[in-house]
Every structure is written in C-alpha cells, then in structure tokens.
Amino acid sequence: MTSPAVESTAVESADAGSAPSVPVVAAAKPKPRLGSLRALWPFVRQHLGLFIAWLIALAVASAATLRLPIAVKHIIDQGFTSSTNVDQAFLALFGVTLVLALASASRFYFVSLLGERVVADLRRKLYSHLISLGAGFHDRTRSGELVSRLSADSELLRNVVSTSMSVALRSTVTFIGGIVMLFVTSPRLASFALLGIPVAVLPIIIGSRRLGKAARASQDRVADANTLASESLGAVRTVQAHARESYESARFGSAVDIAVDTARKRIRAQAWVTAAAITLIFGALVLMLWSGAHDVIAGRLSGGTLGQFVFYALFVGGSVSALAEVWNDLQRSAGGMGRISELLQETSDIVAPAHPRALPAPLHGDIRFDNVVFHYPSRPDLPALDGFDLEVRPGETVALVGPSGAGKSTVFSMLLRFHDAQSGGIRIDGVDLRELDPAELREHIALVPQQPTIFAASAAENIRYGKLDATEAQLQAAAESAEADDFIRELPEGFASELGERGARLSGGQQQRIAIARALLKDAPILLLDEATSALDAQSERAVQNALERLMQGRTTLVIAHRLATVLKADRIVVMDRGRIVAQGTHAELIAQDGLYAELARLQFID
Incomplete structure (x- = not known):
C-alpha cells in the first residue's frame, strides 16, 4: 500500500496528456552477463x-x-x-x-x-x-x-x-x-x-x-x-x-x-x-x-x-x-x-536534501506559488503550468476551475512535490518545498481524490491508513464525522469487514466517505480535495458534501471544482486555462466579468 498522498498520482493524468504507459525498458536492452x-x-x-x-x-x-x-x-x-x-x-x-x-x-x-x-x-x-x-x-x-x-x-x-x-x-x-x-x-x-x-x-x-x-x-x-x-x-x-x-x-x-x-x-x-x-x-x-x-x-x-x-x-x-x-x-x-x-539503479527525481529544513510548528498552511513553470517529461514543449502565481491564506478555501488540461491537477501534484518546477518556487509558511523532506511535507497534507483508493483490507485498516497509530476511539470518531459509521456497522463484521479489491463491496459514495474518514483521521492542516461528488447520486452527494464540510473546517483547502455546489461555498474561485490563472474572485464577480468562468457555468446549467 502507498501513502494516501500517493493516491494523487491519478490526478496527474488529466493534465499530463501522456501516451499510455510503456514497459520500464523501452530502449535496446543490454545483453545479460553472468557478472550481474x-x-x-x-x-x-x-x-x-x-x-x-x-x-x-x-x-x-x-x-x-x-x-x-x-x-x-x-x-x-x-x-x-x-x-x-x-x-x-x-x-x-x-x-x-x-x-x-x-x-x-x-x-x-x-x-x-x-x-x-x-x-x-x-x-x-x-x-x-x-x-x-x-x-x-x-x-x-x-x-x-x-x-x-x-x-x-x-x-x-x-x-x-x-x-x-x-x-x-x-x-x-x-x-x-x-x-x-x-x-x-x-x-x-x-x-x-x-x-x-x-x-x-x-x-x-x-x-x-x-x-x-x-x-x-x-x-x-x-x-x-x-x-x-x-x-x-x-x-x-x-x-x-x-x-x-x-x-x-x-x-x-x-x-x-x-x-x-x-x-x-x-x-x-x-x-x-x-x-x-x-x-x-x-x-x-x-x-x-x-x-x-x-x-x-x-x-x-x-x-x-x-x-x-x-x-x-x-x-x-x-x-x-x-x-x-x-x-x-x-x-x-x-x-x-x-x-x-x-x-x-533507478533513481527518483524527487529526493530529500542532505539537510532538510523543518516546517514551522504549528503549521498555519500559508501556500504560495511564485511564477511556477513546469513541463511534464512526456510533453516538454507544452507547459502544464506557465508563470503560475497563487497565494492561499491560512484557513482559506480556494476552488480551482477550468477546462480539462488547464493545469488544476498539476497544482496538486506540485504541492505534494511529486514533481519539481523547472523555474519558480512553491512555499508553505515561507519554506521552499525543495528544502523539505518530501515525506515530512506529505504528512502535513491530506488528499481526498475524485476516485479514492480503497485497499483490499478491512474498513478499519483503510481508515487507519491516515494515521497508523490511531486509537479505536479516534477511528470511530473519524468514521462518524465522515458519515461512514452507519454503513460500516451494517457490514457483516463491522469495522473488521473486508472491503474487497478497490472497494468492490462498497458504493461510490461509501468509498468517498471512507477516503474522507481517512483524511479526517490524518488531521493535516492542508487539504487537497479533488471534487468527490461529481459522479454521485443526490443522496450520496449530500452525505459526502456534509462530511466534506466538516473536513474543511479550520484547514487551508484547495479544491478542484467540478460542481457549483463546492464553488459557491469557496472563499475564492481561481479560473485556470493552459497553465495560467485567467481570473479569480467570487462566483458573482466572475459571472459579472462574463469570461471563461461564466461560459463554464452556462455550460453546466445547460447540462
């Protein structure tokens, strides 16, 4: 199993636009030698x-x-x-x-x-x-x-x-x-x-x-x-x-x-x-x-x-x-x-510095992107982020909206430091991410992806993945806040019930609430939320939305927004297109500007 932060590798696909994955060794392979x-x-x-x-x-x-x-x-x-x-x-x-x-x-x-x-x-x-x-x-x-x-x-x-x-x-x-x-x-x-x-x-x-x-x-x-x-x-x-x-x-x-x-x-x-x-x-x-x-x-x-x-x-x-x-x-x-x-012999592009800095304690969650330029290796000629500037104040909820390929998911990947920018910098509470140990950085960030990862383990093990040493009381409190305790207790063995490969025994809404409970248990000051309600029915969406509102309280939150329900409750909306910020403001302000956001909103209403 991988860290919950690693779940966001899936969010890169929307912006990376890379070709289907290929075997590790695509080039000519060396002849095997007994010396190996x-x-x-x-x-x-x-x-x-x-x-x-x-x-x-x-x-x-x-x-x-x-x-x-x-x-x-x-x-x-x-x-x-x-x-x-x-x-x-x-x-x-x-x-x-x-x-x-x-x-x-x-x-x-x-x-x-x-x-x-x-x-x-x-x-x-x-x-x-x-x-x-x-x-x-x-x-x-x-x-x-x-x-x-x-x-x-x-x-x-x-x-x-x-x-x-x-x-x-x-x-x-x-x-x-x-x-x-x-x-x-x-x-x-x-x-x-x-x-x-x-x-x-x-x-x-x-x-x-x-x-x-x-x-x-x-x-x-x-x-x-x-x-x-x-x-x-x-x-x-x-x-x-x-x-x-x-x-x-x-x-x-x-x-x-x-x-x-x-x-x-x-x-x-x-x-x-x-x-x-x-x-x-x-x-x-x-x-x-x-x-x-x-x-x-x-x-x-x-x-x-x-x-x-x-x-x-x-x-x-x-x-x-x-x-x-x-x-x-x-x-x-x-x-x-x-x-x-x-x-x-493969080496990671992202490594901890020899003498990493420590994040301030307590962490406030002030996030800054300063003129960030980033190209995916598979598309070196097309920037995923191009001169991207963004400041998110502690405790603020910012929604990222824009067409597919605008760079929204790349913002998440960069903040989790799955990639480093070719130029520019990203800071949390004034500390450049490149000066941090990636593992320590990710401990302070919780992620709820649009398609959550559910392991072939028990409900308790899946939730406890957010905090491995959590007590039984903390585990059940997280499930309750995520509105997941009711359906978990109805399972044959309750919290000890196996959820099946990729959560096959759960509905989409139930999987989302397991992921939210995991994030609640992690209790990180920064929350990355890839809109989790876009594919749910009305009843499941309401339960998930209530759980998300509890999760977002008191946290610096970045939301990739697909539904206006989340956008309307955000403190600020950032409109992205081709790796740049083209507009930002409240819902009413952006509608009045009659720009890209207004067009996206009209299309959603038509749908």
Missing part, C-alpha cells in the same frame, strides 16, 4: 552462518562421493575372497553411503533455506525501492511489469541460490577431485579425459551467448503477458460491462503464445548445447572404457581398479554435464538479475 549475478552476494553475505554451514555439508558430501569408488574397488578386488571380507567391505560401503546421505540432506536444507531468505531480502529491497521512486517513474511504467519482476524474476534467482549455486560448486569440487583421482588410479587412461573435456566445454561457450539473449527475451515476453493479465483483471468490471471477455482472453492467449514461442527458442538452444555436451563427454568415457578393458585383458589393470576408474570417470562426466545445465540456468538467471538491477 555478483549483485546477489551482498544478500547472501547477510546470512553468512547458513552459507558456511552449506559449505561444510557440501565438503563432507563431496568427500563421501569421492570415497565411494575406492570402497567399490576393495569390494571387487578383495571382498570376494572370504565372507568376512565381504561383510567388512559392504559395511564400509554402507557407512560411506550413510555419511553421503546425511551430508546431502544437510546441504539441501541449508542451501534451500539460504535461497528463500536471500530472495525474500531481495524482494523486500526491490519493493521498498519501487515504492519510494517518484511519480515520473510510475507514470511511464506499467505496474504489471513491476509485479512480474518481483515474482518471476525473483523466482529465477531463488533457483540460482538454492539449486544452481549448489550444483555448480558440488560439480566443480567433484570434477576437480575426480580428475585428481583419475590420475592417481590410471595416468594413461586419465589423459584421454583431458582430451575430451575441452571439446565438451566448447559448445557450451559457443552457445551461451545465443542462449542468454533467448533467455532475456523469454522473460520479457512472460512479463508482457503478466502485465496484460494484471491490467485486464484490475478493470474486470469495465471488461464485463463491454462484454469483452472473449476479446481480452484472445489478447492474453496471444501474449502467452508469443511467450511460448520465445521460450521454445531458448529451450531449443539449451537442448542443443546439452546434447552436444553429453555426446562429447560420454563419447570420451566410452573411449576410456574401451582402452581400460584392453588393459584388464592384458593384465595391466585389475578389475577393481578399472571399476574405480569407471566411477571416477562417470563422476567427472556427470559433473561436466551438470555444469553445462547450470551454465544454461545461470544465463537465464543473469537476465532476471539484470532486469532487477535496472530497477534498483
């Missing part, structure tokens, strides 16, 4: 105890694995001479197997738990970073794309830590130990292994670049499908109201088909690399066995020694094969980490 996985180490280092325990268990399991062929050699060469020798040989083999089983179980436990904790920490950091980025980033980014990175890409990294890292290190240790033992067992046969290994590794190196590109493309297509699903499910009422279920299903199906086609290219590349590596590895093993069989026939090797060599050769071959598959997985995971790193 180094960014995981700080998260692993936070759980150093688990990491060390995993290494110890891995070392014991690897030692037991390398001991198995020696036990087999003794069984073949000496174990069949007497029943006592057989019993001892097989008992030793069982002991080695038991050590291997316990060490392997411990290794699996430690590395799996490490993977869970690392990914949990990564998700926490990524979410905290995303939620702190400015409005500009979220304006140009699809939420479904971000959710995909939090889920699908993070899941890939879980596999890196809990599976790929373990397999890679285990296979490396087994490979090195196996090579050493091959030379100890039979230097001549071991030389064949050295010829086969470089040849087996070659296709892995050649195919890795192509595989990495295919993996990145596959993840991007999955993110596209997730984004589409998130958007359509979030607007399911609109979809159903237009009877577009089949249309949306076809769109999602098409996106899934594209993701599958892209994944098929990755899988095909991975399959060819794996097939080539296994063919070459086990081809070399067959060559070694053929030569070893002739050595046994000629008496140069015992049967047990050849058996020991075969086991070590299988260990080495299996390790190279496992490393080939791990390499493929790492290529995919590098793409996921690269995508996450891109987000973690």
